[in-house]
Amino acid sequence: MSDERRSLLAEKTPFPDDLDERLRAQLTFLVEVDQLKTILRQSPLAAADRRENDAEHSWHLAMMVVILAEHSDEPIDVGHTIQLVLLHDLVEIYAGDTPLYDSAAGVDQREREVAAADKLFGLLPADQARRMRSLWDEFEERRTPEAKFAKAMDRLQPLLLNWMARGGTWRTPGITADDVRARKAVIGEASSALWEAGRRLIDEGETRGWSRSGVSRP
Amino acid sequence: MSDERRSLLAEKTPFPDDLDERLRAQLTFLVEVDQLKTILRQSPLAAADRRENDAEHSWHLAMMVVILAEHSDEPIDVGHTIQLVLLHDLVEIYAGDTPLYDSAAGVDQREREVAAADKLFGLLPADQARRMRSLWDEFEERRTPEAKFAKAMDRLQPLLLNWMARGGTWRTPGITADDVRARKAVIGEASSALWEAGRRLIDEGETRGWSRSGVSRP
Numbered sequence: 001m002s003d004e005r006r007s008l009l010a011e012k013t014p015f016p017d018d019l020d021e022r023l024r025a026q027l028t029f030l031v032e033v034d035q036l037k038t039i040l041r042q043s044p045l046a047a048a049d050r051r052e053n054d055a056e057h058s059w060h061l062a063m064m065v066v067i068l069a070e071h072s073d074e075p076i077d078v079g080h081t082i083q084l085v086l087l088h089d090l091v092e093i094y095a096g097d098t099p100l101y102d103s104a105a106g107v108d109q110r111e112r113e114v115a116a117a118d119k120l121f122g123l124l125p126a127d128q129a130r131r132m133r134s135l136w137d138e139f140e141e142r143r144t145p146e147a148k149f150a151k152a153m154d155r156l157q158p159l160l161l162n163w164m165a166r167g168g169t170w171r172t173p174g175i176t177a178d179d180v181r182a183r184k185a186v187i188g189e190a191s192s193a194l195w196e197a198g199r200r201l202i203d204e205g206e207t208r209g210w211s212r213s214g215v216s217r218p
Numbered sequence: 219m220s221d222e223r224r225s226l227l228a229e230k231t232p233f234p235d236d237l238d239e240r241l242r243a244q245l246t247f248l249v250e251v252d253q254l255k256t257i258l259r260q261s262p263l264a265a266a267d268r269r270e271n272d273a274e275h276s277w278h279l280a281m282m283v284v285i286l287a288e289h290s291d292e293p294i295d296v297g298h299t300i301q302l303v304l305l306h307d308l309v310e311i312y313a314g315d316t317p318l319y320d321s322a323a324g325v326d327q328r329e330r331e332v333a334a335a336d337k338l339f340g341l342l343p344a345d346q347a348r349r350m351r352s353l354w355d356e357f358e359e360r361r362t363p364e365a366k367f368a369k370a371m372d373r374l375q376p377l378l379l380n381w382m383a384r385g386g387t388w389r390t391p392g393i394t395a396d397d398v399r400a401r402k403a404v405i406g407e408a409s410s411a412l413w414e415a416g417r418r419l420i421d422e423g424e425t426r427g428w429s430r431s432g433v434s435r436p
Contacts, residue, residue, distance in 0.1 A: 009265060009382070010382075013381060013383075015381075016422050018418070020411070027378065030278075030281065030282055034265040034278070035265040036277070037265060038263075046227055046249050047227060056271070059274070059276050059277035063304055067244050067342070067346065068244060068248075071241070079296060080297065082280070082297060082300055083297075086277065086281055086300070087284070128285065160245065160248065163233075164227070164228075164231050164249060194241075197238070197245075200236070201234070
């Protein structure tokens with residue numbers, strides 16, 4: 001996946017030579033990120049019998065920010081929070097998706113994603129590359145109210161899809177309802193109301209047998 | 219498509235009864251809009267051999283706003299513009315996609331889409347329903363600098379995909395390069411730089427035979 005020699009998507013149909021250089025760099029990036037639509041996640045769609053891709057997921061998070069921002073425990077800048085969720089998964093274009101319940105894949109995840117960020121954002125004019133990297137770092141560090149809320153959306157959205165699927169990835173072998181609670185608890189760092197609702201869905205799912213009860217693996 | 223009796227997606231797996239009423243309405247809406255991921259457009263992806271769906275398209279437009287906002291001829295509020303593109307196609311969940319080069323389907327498009335907006339936004343708490351409708355009206359009326367820029371992205375993005383596909387929907391039977399220019403000219407209402415680049419791609423595509431030369435149909 002992280003083949004450094006892989007050519008850019010835009011090179012398949014190069015833009016005319018006389019295009020403004022800065023705009024050409026921007027369009028090259030915007031064509032390259034079309035690949036986000038091909039990165040499959042584990043989550044099943046609610047509206048169709050297939051898995052979700054990263055572009056659909058990112059759009060859904062952005063829409064959730066618009067509708068649910070009022071539930072943030074701290075005031076947040078909605079436009080800024082939306083930008084965080086729009087780009088939070090871009091690094092997966094080169095680094096791939098790392099499933100939440102796959103501990104092994106998580107080992108070198110950070111390293112792979114930083115290399116991907118350098119390569120992908122490096123397509124942009126330098127000022128915009130720095131800004132995109134800064135936004136992605138903000139999301140990853142989860143310290144600002146906006147980043148906390150963005151991360152909460154990233155955890156709440158698949159929870160909703162799993163609820164709709166009556167289990168979904170909650171049924172991952174070896175995973176218990178306690179594991180789900182542990183991984184979703186970051187929602188509570190952004191919004192007590194949304195975490196209360198999220199916990200309610202997880203509890204109810206466990207009661208209905210959509211996830212496994214019992215203690216976590218050691 | 220506009221079957222009024224069609225049940226809501228969230229009714230397939232109803233939320234627990236004790237969920238807060240306002241939050242339940244918001245989550246019901248957020249599950250319903252999952253269907254945007256199933257509305258297919260005419261545009262071919264650059265990254266895979268299939269057509270694009272509305273959720274992917276909306277995400278791509280939002281990312282374009284982040285990167286290309288500097289090219290707007292008038293100053294724009296980036297966060298507000300992103301919200302316009304995120305929701306601009308939501309009405310297609312009930313009204314369906316109306317291809318740009320299909321004049322017949324355009325006849326009752328407005329009527330179908332207004333009915334869809336009433337139904338879909340009506341799932342939200344009243345204050346948010348009004349706000350979403352106001353944002354959608356703003357996009358459709360194309361009077362604010364933000365709405366003009368959002369519409370420009372909506373026209374520029376498939377142009378990029380058609381360029382990458384060496385034709386794409388430019389090859390629609392009966393459509394000429396002049397038709398493409400006429401339908402894309404609204405880009406120029408928002409950004410002279412982006413319209414210059416867009417026209418350059420259309421011209422070059424015509425030269426290379428990716429669209430048909432000649433006058434428009436009467």
